[in-house]
Amino acid sequence: MQLTRLDIAHLRILEQVRFCPAPGLNLVTGGNGAGKTSLIEAVHLLGYGRSFRGRVRDGLIRSGQPHLELYAEWQDVCARARRAGLRHTGGGWEARIDGAPAPSLTELCAEIAVVTFEPGSHELIGGGAENRRRFLDWALFHVEPEFLPVWRRYARALKQRNALLKRQPAPSALDPWDRELAEAGEALTRMRDGYLRRLEPVLVATAAEFLPELGAAGLRFLPGWRREEQRLADALLLARERDLASGHTAVGPHRADWQVDYLALPGREALSRGQEKLTALACVLAQARAFADDRGEWPLVCLDDLASELDRPHQEQALTAILASGAQVLLTATDAGTLPPALQPERRFHVERGVLREV
Numbered sequence: 001m002q003l004t005r006l007d008i009a010h011l012r013i014l015e016q017v018r019f020c021p022a023p024g025l026n027l028v029t030g031g032n033g034a035g036k037t038s039l040i041e042a043v044h045l046l047g048y049g050r051s052f053r054g055r056v057r058d059g060l061i062r063s064g065q066p067h068l069e070l071y072a073e074w075q076d077v078c079a080r081a082r083r084a085g086l087r088h089t090g091g092g093w094e095a096r097i098d099g100a101p102a103p104s105l106t107e108l109c110a111e112i113a114v115v116t117f118e119p120g121s122h123e124l125i126g127g128g129a130e131n132r133r134r135f136l137d138w139a140l141f142h143v144e145p146e147f148l149p150v151w152r153r154y155a156r157a158l159k160q161r162n163a164l165l166k167r168q169p170a171p172s173a174l175d176p177w178d179r180e181l182a183e184a185g186e187a188l189t190r191m192r193d194g195y196l197r198r199l200e201p202v203l204v205a206t207a208a209e210f211l212p213e214l215g216a217a218g219l220r221f222l223p224g225w226r227r228e229e230q231r232l233a234d235a236l237l238l239a240r241e242r243d244l245a246s247g248h249t250a251v252g253p254h255r256a257d258w259q260v261d262y263l264a265l266p267g268r269e270a271l272s273r274g275q276e277k278l279t280a281l282a283c284v285l286a287q288a289r290a291f292a293d294d295r296g297e298w299p300l301v302c303l304d305d306l307a308s309e310l311d312r313p314h315q316e317q318a319l320t321a322i323l324a325s326g327a328q329v330l331l332t333a334t335d336a337g338t339l340p341p342a343l344q345p346e347r348r349f350h351v352e353r354g355v356l357r358e359v
């Protein structure tokens with residue numbers, strides 16, 4: 001997809017902004033607190049229905065305003081003109097696509113594929129497993145039509161089983177939920193496993209570009225139970241007594257994780273903060289490349305404050321690789337002086353106290 005227009009109303013410091021990016025590299029400059037990340041946040045919201053900076057109640061809606069609104073126009077992979085609106089009134093999200101109400105945010109997020117690399121992205125490697133499950137599930141959501149119903153089925157069964165566990169039931173009362181959880185959980189895990197197997201060679205190649213000194217990388221999938229030894233149904237049965245005592249389900253895909261392994265390092269704890277960031281960037285770019293292999297086009301790539309995240313050679317390397325793919329890129333920086341002549345933006349913007357203008 002290619003974003004052609006984004007109107008933003010009442011998002012953090014952004015009061016009323018119209019942003020019309022070009023197809024290639026778009027650079028948005030501005031001082032600290034000017035509104036650069038807020039702009040990236042608006043694009044990310046369209047693609048994920050959530051911010052990477054906490055929940056709506058953490059200040060996403062501009063102070064003193066009852067709601068925030070986004071309106072986007074883009075060209076899809078068939079060069080059709082599309083449009084969508086997103087509004088949060090404090091109570092919840094409402095979305096419209098091509099003039100009609102969308103039943104849920106899911107429909108909007110399915111249309112707008114965005115990958116974001118921002119100062120918190122190192123959490124993908126160094127943070128909790130939830131970040132890494134979300135990463136996996138984003139890709140499956142976009143490329144695997146069976147994913148969403150299976151994921152929903154699993155989430156519903158897990159919620160029901162956990163609610164039942166808290167009521168101290170007779171153990172046999174768990175049987176139907178265990179069957180449901182096992183069936184949906186095995187299917188979900190096959191998809192996650194399959195995706196990581198497809199992603200691995202792409203990631204190995206990408207990580208070799210950014211971190212050749214650490215040796216070839218591999219991806220290890222941790223499915224959430226000892227899958228190589230037992231089926232999920234058996235793992236749930238074995239854990240039943242413990243689950244009844246704790247009141248929650250200890251095994252299953254809701255505990256899944258994955259990690260990047262380097263030959264030259266004993267584990268991810270040995271990565272420096274910079275190496276963690278580069279590994280996260282390699283994962284995000286590999287995900288975008290794998291998406292392009294499946295869908296025939298790159299997602300929109302948002303890079304927030306790359307200059308403060310990576311050293312200059314790595315910034316240039318990343319930008320060169322992304323731009324060679326023909327992707328549309330939104331890059332923010334505190335000043336324009338950091339880009340080499342070969343990577344000049346197609347369109348430049350400057351934001352000051354929430355007011356954006358093309359320069």
Ligand SMILES: Nc1ncnc2c1ncn2[C@@H]1O[C@H](COP(=O)(O)OP(=O)(O)OP(=O)(O)O)[C@@H](O)[C@H]1O
Pocket residue numbers: 011012013014030031032033034035036037038039059060061062063334
């Ligand atoms: N709910 C809100 N209402 C009004 N202003 C807000 C709200 N939340 C945050 N802000 C302001 O919005 C600005 C945040 O902007 P943003 O994080 O986009 O800046 P930035 O240009 O990325 O800055 P930096 O370079 O420091 O990361 C800050 O000035 C902050 O005080």
